Amino acid sequence: MKVAFQGELGAYSEMAARSYFHETVQVSPQPTFTDLFERVTSGSCTHGMVPIENTVMGSIHENYDHLLKNDLHIVGELKLRIMHNLIVNPGVRLEDIRHIYSHPAALAQCTKFTRSLTQAEAVVAYDTAGAVKNLKESGAKDAAAIASAQAAVDYDLEILKTGVENNHQNYTRFLIVTKTPVEPEDPAKISLVFAMKDVPGALFKSLSAFALRDINLLKIESRPLEGRPWEYAFYLDLEGHLGHEPCARAIEHLKEIATFVKILGAYPQGEAVEGTVRSKIASR
């Protein structure tokens, strides 16, 4: 077992992988989501850990496109509590900080705190854990990074303040994807994508296939159809069992009226977790 994730070691995606599997699972950091999907498709990794939405920032739309283009299967999900930390070189105090480095998304989630440090400016870095790595290498005494607790452990740096995010109701939902479908124990959730003929009321008709069978819709997301301006693919998350009659019939019903339907996976509803921080990797 080897789990691909996007980002550097110490990224939130790594914490998600270790929470979902176990602390010592083998992981494979990838520079982009395209690489992540390629590693799982080629078989060089058995699983991929794919962030799909954050409760503050919204969906990670690029990954919806990857789910459509790649023939992988969603076999599980995990909701990771995102707790951002202000990380510094040992001895640095809050009043010493002039620059705060992090990924743009993390900076956007911590504006209340960063603006309260009036003498400090937020500076964009390519990665949260990468910002911590640079901080360690520079030894800067006037700078900080915003990243996971894991990143602080990895680089022996100090967490000066924890929970610096604007909104503590901050969760990222991850999908676990594999090449080979497995039958999860309680696959109570279904994800699928479809497109409709361009006729009035098309989306309403497609949702009625589920609503009229009392199948609950958990999420809807739309993405543009390539080369077809102002037409969309719709991604649905549904509550139900793929093998049970109402869901099976609803999907047959949808196929009657859609131009295509692709089942992305059937999997158990994910739990919310705080995230697993492993011990520092000796070789680093």
Place this chain on the structure above:
Amino acid sequence: MKVAFQGELGAYSEMAARSYFHETVQVSPQPTFTDLFERVTSGSCTHGMVPIENTVMGSIHENYDHLLKNDLHIVGELKLRIMHNLIVNPGVRLEDIRHIYSHPAALAQCTKFTRSLTQAEAVVAYDTAGAVKNLKESGAKDAAAIASAQAAVDYDLEILKTGVENNHQNYTRFLIVTKTPVEPEDPAKISLVFAMKDVPGALFKSLSAFALRDINLLKIESRPLEGRPWEYAFYLDLEGHLGHEPCARAIEHLKEIATFVKILGAYPQGEAVEGTVRSKIASR
């Protein structure tokens, strides 16, 4: 009249503003979308030109959030054909190019062309027109930028190749927002945002308010509700006249079952245009 847009002079948003109003309309470039919305809200600009979706890249989700938070009115829309150009200093040939600079979104839309130049690498810049500006200032003979025809005019540089985008069905839809509502001539389109109580079938019920009255849904977009994990606001674009009975009744119906409904605007359906390139501004 003064139109705020995000980006540098020469940005696609400026071409959209000049296409929608007229070639010599006064414009006000803004560094961020937050600034754009602030300028219109404060009254220092009369209009804002807001890109809301691209047929290749999808929605500009940040601007949906701004529409909800700011009390502006959508009074029109425009669909601008996005034609990317390879721009160089005079005399530079295709085979001389080692670096191609542009905004990440423009680079992502031109991968087929940039990968065909095997000796060149794509390099991220903060802005399309900004990349052209830097190219002019450096005078580089081994580099190119990808940007609008306007940017080439502004910096007296050469367009070596036009239409370098992967997909020529590339349009960006812009919304024109104002502080003071006006009654457009044929407001055949309505945009609104709402949230539902968290009950099974909620989205289906809300769409039925329109579908059962034969009101056509043109687009749906969902965004997370702040502080309420896994709950969403839904943005709808509808075909219809706000003052006419079916639409008015449908919105009343929606209000019965929603936790909030906000009308974002009623405006004419936008036309697709090629974009207006103005002459070079003398003062630059």
